[in-house]
Amino acid sequence: MAVETPMSPDLAEALQNAEHTELWQLSHEDLLAITGQDVPLTEEALILQSSEGGSSARLNKRLNWHMMELSQKAAEAVDVVGKDNWKPSVMEGRRRSVKGALEEPLSEVAVSKHENRGMWLQRVRQVIGRLPLCIAWDLNLTPFPERATEKGALQAFAILSLTFWPADIVLNFFTAFHQKGHLITDLTSIAWNYVKTWFLFDITVVLIDFSASFMTLLGRESNDILQPLRSARYLRILRTLRILRILKAGKINVMMENLVISMGRQWLILAFTMCKMLVTIGMVTHILSCIWFGVGKYVSGTGQRSWLDLAGVSELDLGLQYVHAATWILLPPAPPLIEADSRYERLGALMFFIITVLVIGSALSILTGTLNQIHQVNSERSKKRRELRIFLQTRKIPTELTMRIMSYADYKSARHSPVSYDSNMISPMLEAELATVMFGSILNEHPMFWCTSITFPGVFADMCRALEKKYFCESEFVFCQGALAEMMYITSHGSFALLEENTTRSATPLSSFFANEKRYFCEVALYVEAVLHSFALRTDSFAEVFVLTAGRLARVLSNSPMCATMYIEYVTDFVNRYKMPTKSNTLVADMAAEDLHCSKAACENNSFYLELNVDTRRVLKFLDLTYLQDRLPEAEEDLAATLSLEVPSSTRRRTSVSDFMRKLHGEVTVAQTQVMLREAYVELDPQDGLHARYSEAIEQERAESGILSLIALVRRDYHGFVAPQVATGSGALTRAQWDELQEALRWAEPDAERLAGAIFLVAIKGLGKSPSLTRQMPAEDQRPEQALLYILSNYRDAVPTVRELSSNAQESVYGILELQKSFNFAQMLQGENVPANVLQLRRGITSRGGLGLLQFFVLYLLGFMSGLAGGKGSRFMTSLNATAVIRGLNLMKNVLIDEPSPLYWTYIRERSYELLKHEASDSNNLAQARLACLCRTQTHEDFLRLQKAWQKLSKVQQAELALLLLADGISNQAIVCEFLPLCLERAKANPFVTVGTFLEVLLDLMQAVRAATKKKNWMVVQVDLNDLAAFVLMVKNSYVFQSCLVRSKLRSTSSRIYLDMTQENWRRVNEPQSDTVVIARGLHHLVRRHKMEEPSEAWANAPKYNRSQRLVKIQI
Secondary structure, rough: OOOOOOOHHHHHHHHOOOOOOOEEEEOOHHHHHOOOOOOOOHHHHHHHHHHOOOOOOOOOOOOOOHHHHHHHHHHHHHHHHOOOOOOOHHHHHHOOOOOOOHHHHHHHHHHOOHHHHHHHHHHHHHHHHHHHHHHHHHHOOOOOOOOHHHHHHHHHHHHHHHHHHHHHHHHHHOOOOOEEEEEOOOHHHHHHHHHOOOHHHHHHHHHHHHHHHHHHHHHOOOOOOOOOHHHHHHHHHHHHHHHHHHHHHHHHHHHHHHHHHHHOOHHHHHHHHHHHHHHHHHHHHHHHHHHHHHHHHHHHHOOOHHHHHHHOOOOOHHHHHHHHHHHHHHHOOOOOOOOOOOOOHHHHHHHHHHHHHHHHHHHHHHHHHHHHHHHHHHHHHHHHHHHHHHHHHHHHHHHHHHHHHHHHHHHHHHHOOOOOOHHHHHHHHHHHHHHHHHHHHHHHOHHHHHHHHHHHHHHHHHHHHHHHEEEEEOOOOOOOOEEEEEEEEEEEOOOOEEEEEOOOOOOOOOHHHEEEEOOOOOOHOOOOOOOOOOOEEEOOOOEEEEEHHHHHHHHHOOOOOOHHHHHHHHHHHHHHHOOOOOOOOOHHHHHHHHHHHHHHHHHHOOOHHHHHHHOOOHHHHHOOOOOHHHHHHHHHHHHHHHHOOOOOOOOOOOOHHHHHHHHHHOOOOHHHHHHHHHOOOOOOOOOOHHHHOOOOOHHHHHHHHHHHHHHHHHHHOOHHHHHHHHHHOOOOOOHHHHHHHHHHHHHHHHHHHHHHHHHHHHHHHHHHHHHHHHHHOOOOHOOOHHHHHHHHOOHHHOOOHHHHHHHHHHHHHHHHHHHHHOOOHHHHOOOOOOOHHHEEEHHHHHHOOHHHHHHHHHHHHHHHHHHHOOOOOOOOOOOOHHHHHHHHHHHHHOOOOOHHHHHHHHHHHHHHHHHHHHOOOOOEEEHHHHHHOOOOOOHHHHHHHHHHHHHHOOOOHHHHHHHHHHHOOOOOEEEEEOOOOHHHHHHOOEEEEEEEHOOOOOOHHHHHHHHHHOOOOOOOOOOOHHHHHHHHOOOHHHHHHOOOHHHHHHEOOOOEEEEEEHHHOOOOOOOOHHHHHHHHHHHHHHHHHHHOOOOOOOHHHOOOOOOOHHHHOOOO
8 A cells, every 4th residue: 555645845855865664554444443432431530530620739749758748738728829929928027137137237236235234234223322322311413513422433423324314215215125025126116115114204314313413503503592402302312213213124134144044054043143132132231221321310300319329420431320320230239229219210120120131031042942943953963873873783784884874974964954944934936936046056057948047937946846856975876878868967066977888987088077067968868758878977976966857847847838839849859959879989078968969959949049039140131141252261261272272272262153163073072172162152151151050060961962972973973972881881872873873864964054053952952941040931931942932032142142043043943942842752762652743743844844844853853862861972872772762763754754653653663673572463562562662661571571461451451551552643532641651660660559550540540531631622632640650659558559549630721631649649658558458459459350341342343453454565
């Protein structure tokens, strides 16, 4: 039979060089016969179909079940609230912090720091000391004294009072205060609070101070009616109101006491308590002494004999009088030396005795209680230490071990306080602040924890509370190499060493030892299901280590869906970046730093972080790389001079794209080619290029590897092409395969114009996957190919090399990016695509550029596929990988000549035969061949195991699976499952899933998808199985997996369908096998078998196929 196609000019040109091609195809009638009737939906499919709808964030996850369940909760909550709602609160917090920073210079003078509080308290004590003295001895406290006794200290005190207290009023308007646990820093609130509390009192006393001072001055200068005011005591008595400010001093005393307690020194606490009691006793004694002297002076003024006259102190100087009064208070004579009829003195003596006993007794009682508390704590520690020593002695433990144990016990008792607090005594907010103060410094040096402290301080406080401190003795392993990592470790205090297996201390590098540093180890254990320690951490002294488990972290994050969303995004990126280090060529210190490197990169690319920390180098709308075309970068000048290029670096100009194309065929090394490549294509500049700004180093390596490989093909440099393969010892590309690649290159006709465009496209292709770049674009333009098209259309200064390309090359670049929206060459190589995608490719090429665009596509693919694994050459294009790539390129070469379905199925058949020696003689075998491609089967033994799984399915299940695998999307609906190869690969590795069980679940899923899309008239249905792939990796219960679709949801968008596994599934990934589960699994299996015993009429009547019927020669 012959296939006729319309003769276009491009096709006629292609026909001249075409060869006879053997094609394997299924006829249109055969496919219609197979899919002629609908298969009744199973119960699982019906339930899943009914769950279609809704929307939730799709996350690329390979996480443990804690993170998976957290991501589901966060996604559902954020869908309801909206992600943008987090910004106002965070930005308001940032505004407050900025506002606080702007006011900080003023606040620093006014906020009650410990030095300011001490100065204020000292002024109150001076008031208490001097005002009663002035009243009792009739002294004027004024800046303008007359008597000698009023000069000196009293005069200085009066001047200081007239300046300090008005200044204190001003400062109080700028002094923050606490209200219900919150620190109030708003100036309006501070002023209003002060006006309502102490302002009127302070301003009244200050006015009294000024009135008393100036009235004294006026009275001295005039002899009229103002003269009596000089001796008026009422003003001096009113000034004693200042003593009421001691109420505020009480709060300051509490603050100072808390400060001393926070220092943790018992002797300091005891000394502070004693000093406070002595000061209290002294102040009370001073006030009572002044009152007692005043009483005696008043009694003498009435004409009676007072205690002053009886003791003979009336004519003594002030100092001796004060000493006699104080002695009378502290050591009152018995009976008191006063007249029998002196009513005021006897009443005063009685009251003073009562007050003295109460004050001194209370002070001594407080001091005794403090001593008892300290003794109780010490006795508890001594008791525990004594019990431990007795235990060791009774067990006859060796002396050396006993000494080590007792030494560690002393260390731990010194570092760990046995006294805890009652959580009911403080509010949750204060408890969170307490945790932040105590442990915030432990987490703040980690990039993501620091970001959390800025954006979500409440969650950060809960993280601090989730930390657990562990103590280790000398030469103890915190974790061992090869052990299962279950938590994150943070070193705090002590000396540590990083060790590898079989490494002695003398052979360990100095960089592996550190002391008293905060370092973070095994963060990845918080996020993934299972990971092993690649090195060991040992203590070289008594040490403290904080640990954080995945369960505690998930519980903290579950209280804040927005913060959980930020973390899931970060965790996903972190896990994708994380790679287990190879011990052969990696220092142990570099292994330990891997977590922090991944954390920093993932944090800097986090959308929440980028919203709050704008990096001007990464803002696309301001990006202009044209300046790189006007100069030769300094680093490149040095390298160019070292490599001795054509002219000295001092006189060289930048290599343009046209220059690079001319020099391409010259005698230059790979290193020289790389230098010229970075000059010509400034997007690859290692310091300021697009990859340096937005993507990882691996993406630039892949781009340069693909370009160098393409150049090696153009130069026919086989050894340069396979150099990375020889270095790694992998099965290198054979000469025969090299010749086939050369044939594909010749077919593509790579002239300078076309080659320059292909190199440019390879250079920028990896940028479409950069989150920090794509997030700056509209939502509909964030997929990789669309993102690159958006940049090329709107930000050409960011990709200035495109202007050096010819118009044809530019159109080809645009055309290939448009084609890749619907056709993915790598997916076709492993059977993910269907013939409809090949048809879309054909139509796209025909409408955009015909044969020329197809040749450009093949040229680009030669470079892109060669650079997938990096290397200066092609590390990817080994003998095994090249087989599929060459077959795929042959398909591409015939896209404009042959029909899509025959081309596609011929590729599947030939690839299965070459790799697996499997002869696809009928449609059943052809379906198995495609399944083998999807499973990434590499050996014949793997294929035999896959056939066994296929044969365990019932006839009806085999028929349904064949319908799924053989549908082409042209004449019948086809379902393309993204991530299906990953699902199958993980199903093979998971004994609780297996390929056979996965295929049964897949059939139920496909039934639900067909039912859900019946009204949408989609010929090709894209189904995203990313969630299912993660679930297959982690599930540890076969029945939970078999019934997972019942607990899943289908989510439909305008272009594809997503399968979301939901919280109910993630909660059960670690559910253990039990008798109930075994019985349920058995019943489930029996019910399915019973329903599938009889084959369907559609399958019984479907035609059978053999190779001779469908193998045709297309004569061209």
